[in-house]
Amino acid sequence: MNSQEFFTKMEQYIQQELQSGCDYNILLALHKDSNEVNLHSRFIYSLLNPNGYHYKGDSFLKEFLKICGCDFTFDVKKIEVSVEYSTAEYRRVDLVIKDGNKCVIIENKVNAKDRERQLIDYVNHFYINEKYKRENIYAIYLSPDSRDPSGVSIGNNNMIKDGYLVCDEDRDDVRVKFKSISYQKEIKQWIESCRNDCSSDMKLILNQYLSVLKSLNGELEYQRDKLEYEYIKEHYKEVEAFYNSLKVEEKQRIENVKINIIKEFMDEVVKKFEKHKEEDGLKAENYYNDSRGWMSIYNPKWIPNDEAEIILFWVFIGKDNKLYIKIAANRILYEKYKHKDAKWGERIKKAFKPYKKERLDFGECDLSDKTKIAKVIIEGRVKADEIAKQINGFVSKYKDKFIEINENAKEKTHEFWKNLPKP
Secondary structure (H helix, E strand, C coil): CCHHHHHHHHHHHHHHHHHHCCCCCHHHHHCCCCCHHHHHHHHHHHHHCCCCCCCCCCHHHHHHHHHCCCCCCCCCCCCEEEEEEECCCCCEEEEEEECCCCEEEEEECCCCCCCCCHHHHHHHHHHHHCCCCHHHEEEEEEECCCCCCCHHHHCCCCEEECCEEECCCCCHHHEEEEEEEEHHHHHHHHHHHHHCCCCHHHHHHHHHHHHHHHHHCCCCCCHHHHHHHHHHHHCHHHHHHHHHHCCHHHHHHHHHHHHHHHHHHHHHHHHHHHHHHHHHCCEEEECCCCCCEEEEEECHHHCCCCCCCCEEEEEEECCCCCEEEEEEECHHHHHHCCCCCCCHHHHHHHHCCCCCCEEECECECCCCCHHHHHHHHHCCCCCHHHHHHHHHHHHHHHHHHHHHHHHCCCCCCCHHHCCCCCC
16 A cells, blocks of 8 residues: 555545544634633633523532632622723733622733732732722632742732732731632633533533633644544554655654654553552653653642752653663753752762662663654553553652652752752
8 A cells, every 4th residue: 555545545534433523612713722811711700600691690600619719608699700800000800709798819820921919919909999808808820730920920028828828927917818720620620510510502612611721731632633643553554664755744644643652652651650659649740742851750749830949750761762760850950050060960879879770671672763662562562561660660769768858859958958059
């Protein structure tokens, strides 16, 4: 079979399979998945509004507050839900829920950067201008990854501490309740919960928004892409025979399949590994993206924001194009002390003595060649179970000291952190 015959047969197969479904999404047809105001804020508002056309009263609102950990009870007769709420300082709060007694402020950040004193000014508006007591104000910061607002947004003299936005650590009367939430956790959970108690028409709309969340997180799979992937994967040996004669764009389609085969395999490795490590709080992340880094392992609680400094277990391709695992400084640490005398390798060897990186058995496959990697995976010559066991064995050897060092990463009083050069 030549390439033309192959792609003709594949297209016939795809068209036949697509007769029974579609990937059309009205929300994504009208807006980009990252549109904060016109897509996300307005959609969330439409569900929170007790007078909305969902005809579910305040049930969606109550479920939202419950999932966000807010114990406020609102007067249904006085409640107001607003989107792009204007303050006296000419700022616009993304979402506001209030009834004259209690108030919830929601700052929505998808891609936009924090603005100077943005969140603290919102709090001060409702405290000073609208006379809400601080104990009756609840501030929520919504982002794709549950990150906390920066010092720019809350004011550099303020902080997030123990579930509060604190304006003065020594005074209880200048703090408000606070929580960071994410689209992929709380919002997803909320939409799924709302879906359990509504009409079939409403379920369809909520399902479309769940697809938006997948798209925002880079997880949305279109039926056509999935069918093409499955077909090429199933006929991989045939593709190998004519690969070199393909046009550039056709080769790219095959390359994308190879990358997805490897990603899919590493997803399975992550799942197998985490079955053994749940009690330690260690989580694995599939890092594969056509690069030399394949997987990282750490406890998510150690990285409350993008500036956290920790060490991690790192699965990577070595200079000999074989797969290895080692302990390494994370990107923040490495970049902070990149040109300094941090000597991470020596530091790690001393702390974890006896220590050395270990090679993981991926056969004799040359890992610089995606074609060979995909082939050994498809042919079953390498198993996710076996790779996960090898990773688990390495982690088990060093995990106690690894956890001890990272639990102290913020204070940096552990011996491991001593004598670091100035950043």
